[in-house]
Amino acid sequence: MADVTMTVNGKTVSKTVEDRTLLVQFLREGAGLTGTHVGCDTSQCGACVVHVDGKAVKSCTMLAAQAAGSEVTTIEGLASGGELHPVQAAFREHHGLQCGFCTPGMIMAAVDMINRLGGPLDEATIRAELEGNICRCTGYHNIVKAIAAASAEMAGVRTAAE
Structure with missing residues (x-):
């Protein structure tokens, strides 16, 4: 057993867990944050992406x-002051979801992508960066469109659609 303490979405969470407890289990079962999904358990689908x-x-x-002492942000902690994060808003506006199962991981991966690369991002870059995040419902068109719009907005660039 291990005593694990981390900051999750700005709040301290402490639990005694089995040594083999995965971060996704800690978040879902220990912290009650079920927005992070378990899709494959093998790091292939990206439904479980969070920020550490x-x-x-x-x-x-x-x-x-491994995350003890870290700052962890889940999909539930991305919005601020009652306002959706720009990537969340873009997914809603551009219909970047269908069943919603992959959406939290896609959004968290997209936020990381934009934070690392800046913006605006082009389609080829977005598609390459999304490798490892699987959506079984769509052809990714609206997901890519949403990320491109959010990256432009976050960079302060007006798009042709505006």
């Missing part, structure tokens, strides 16, 4: 103990 110390990680292959 500001970087995107697949929480299904990271032990909770």
Whole structure:
């Protein structure tokens, strides 16, 4: 057993967990944050992406103990002051989701992508960066459109659609 303490979405969370407890289990079962999904348990689908110390990680292959002492942000902590994060708003506006299962991981991966690369981002870059995040419902067209719009907005660039 391990005593694990981390800051999740700005709040301190402490739990005693089995050594083999995955971060995704800690978040879903220990912290009650079910927005982070378990899709494959093998780091292939990206449904479990969260940010640990500001970087995107697949929480299904990271032990909770490895995140001890870290700042973790989940999809639930992305919005601020009742306002959606620009990427969340863009996914809604551009219909970048269908069933919604992959959406939290896609959004968290997109935020990381924009934070690392800046913007505006082009389609080829977005598609290359999304490798490792699987959506079984769509052809990714609206997901890419949403990320491109959010990256332009976050960079302060007006798009042709505006």
